[in-house]
Amino acid sequence: MAFSELLDQVGSLGWFQGLQTVALVVPIMWLNTHSLVENFSGAVPSHRCWAPLLDNSTAQASGLEALGPEALLAVSIPLGPNHGPHQCRRFRHPQWQLLDPNATATNWSEAATEPCVDGWVYDHSTFTSTIVAEWDLVCDSQALKTMAQFIFLAGVLVGAAIFGRASDRWLAESARWLLMTGRLEKGLQELQRVAAINGKRAVRDTLTKEVLLSALQEELSVSQAPSSLCTLFRTPGLRLRTCASTPSWFAFGFTFYGLALDLQALDSNIFLFQVLIGVLDIPVKIGTLMLLRCLGRRPIQAASLVLSGLCILANVLVPLEMRYLRSALTLLGLECISVTFTCMTIYTGELFPTVLRMTATGLSQVGARGGAILAPLVRLLGKHHPTLPLLVYGAVPVLSSVTVLLLPETQSLPLPDTIQDVQNQAVKKATPRTREHPVVRSTQF
Incomplete structure (x- = not known):
């Protein structure tokens, strides 16, 4: 008789195995949810530079709002690579010539622009709050979002090494492993517990150390090597x-x-x-x-x-x-x-x-x-x-x-x-x- 036959006697598929599966699945589900939540908490909303003509209440009170937000946006923010408002640069001064019907949106030089020195304006229609908008992890700082993911995943690896041993305390040790490494007393206790939970009480009472020794004599003789x-x-x-x-x-x-x-x-x-x-x-x-x-x-x-x-x-x-x-x-x-x-x-x-x-x-x-x-x-x-x-x-x-x-x-x-x-x-x-x-x-x- 080998270990598989012992497992059949104590119950190879019963309440014990079901409880162990639940104990494993529940924390894994939470971990995966936490791992992927940054798709939303770290989402990058649409953004542009803060511009005085658009976002300064004093400028809006001067009557410029009569031009309309599209016109003010055109003279304040250059076009970006995606043909929308540039996400990382703004005009140093309003480019009023762009309002000329004969002018094109590309009639400006790089020297006329500057970075978003006054911050950014974010679109909150889809994501009301993200770490990107809160800490301005865009443009020259966009690599910091990647570093945040790097640090989180590195923490998962370190945490697994530190708390892996602690997790062995929500779960039973493998009876097969205990027996193969010579820990007969502990292995016997685990098998008896499996039999009790699976309703095999008669088997639990007859399962002794002598039975294990006789059943696994060959396996134990070759499994003691460290x-x-x-x-x-x-x-x-x-x-x-x-x-x-x-x-x-x-x-x-x-x-x-x-x-x-x-x-x-x-x-x-x-x-x-x-x-x-x-x-x-x-x-x-x-x-x-x-x-x-x-x-x-x-x-x-x-x-x-x-x-x-x-x-x-x-x-x-x-x-x-x-x-x-x-x-x-x-x-x-x-x-x-x-x-x-x-x-x-x-x-x-x-x-x-x-x-x-x-x-x-x-x-x-x-x-x-x-x-x-x-x-x-x-x-x-x-x-x-x-x-x-x-x-x-x-x-x-x-x-x-x-x-x-x-x-x-x-x-x-x-x-x-x-x-x-x-x-x-x-x-x-x-x-x-x-x-x-x-x-x-x-x-x-």
């Missing part, structure tokens, strides 16, 4: 899996947060767009689980990375005027990268043995957080050319898909408990033979 983060790189098989899986996590964090935290750049309704992302994400994840049963882990992960990158790169060729097509491609790219995340979460757990599974997952999360931290900084490349950020966001997932091909397929394989199990999988792949009955449950959906 394992740590360094073990992931010392063992050849684990080193390959670690180095080949981490780029996918990095690509996910880099691409997802690079796009999802800059929805306003699509020039569409970000409220509707955010709703669409959330609504579509549920069926996409369910569909991913179904595809994993049919096609396996490696092809799904590689294909989703490639598709997400191609959708983003395609936007480089789409004119800015075709904003609905650009939005559709971005949405498709985000959902493809969501497929990648779902696949990676399952795939990573199956690639590494129980004694190192959470260590490997933690390292993978560091890779994802590292990508997320760098993602906002890439948007600064837009100063040099507007398509550069998209090129980078699209190229990273396409390139990272190559490393997925180095990973073994884990569909229908036994879930490895020890480092030796991983090595045995590599040997069986190198020397095909009649497959023996696995000692643990198959990892298929």
Whole structure:
């Protein structure tokens, strides 16, 4: 009898597993909401320089308002690159000659303008208050908004390292991990608690330390070797899996947060767009689980990375005027990268043995957080050319898909408990033979 059979006896799917899932899902939902709220709290409203003729009550009382706001705007604010009022410059003095019917809006020199030395006027029709309008994070200070996102995402990474241990206190420790690392007493207590919550009281009373020792004698004999983060790189098989899986996590964090935290750049309704992302994400994840049963882990992960990158790169060729097509491609790219995340979460757990599974997952999360931290900084490349950020966001997932091909397929394989199990999988792949009955449950959906 192996651990999977013990788990069947105490209840492999019952109230205990349901409560654990809820305990995990609730905080994750709040975290994701908090991560994406800057699309709204940090939105950049339409703005222009403060101009005396338009915004000074004394000037308005002088009778100039008879000219109308459009005329006063034309003589006070030059046209910007988008053929609307310039967002970062104003005329040093009113350009009355622009009111001449024969004059054109371009009849002015750069020397006649100056920065917004008196501040900005913001359009509050869509966003009544944002950090951008409150702290004037526009024009020469627009990079500070990107730095704010960088600092927030860096704080998430630091917080995960500091409070990760504290979180182990809303949740039960893995009984499988406890047993594989030789903590029989604690593992027995966890299994007994699972049996009690799942209504298997008879099993709880018969489950003893002696039963565990006899059932897991073989596994315990090979799982006592100390394992740590360094073990992931010392063992050849684990080193390959670690180095080949981490780029996918990095690509996910880099691409997802690079796009999802800059929805306003699509020039569409970000409220509707955010709703669409959330609504579509549920069926996409369910569909991913179904595809994993049919096609396996490696092809799904590689294909989703490639598709997400191609959708983003395609936007480089789409004119800015075709904003609905650009939005559709971005949405498709985000959902493809969501497929990648779902696949990676399952795939990573199956690639590494129980004694190192959470260590490997933690390292993978560091890779994802590292990508997320760098993602906002890439948007600064837009100063040099507007398509550069998209090129980078699209190229990273396409390139990272190559490393997925180095990973073994884990569909229908036994879930490895020890480092030796991983090595045995590599040997069986190198020397095909009649497959023996696995000692643990198959990892298929």
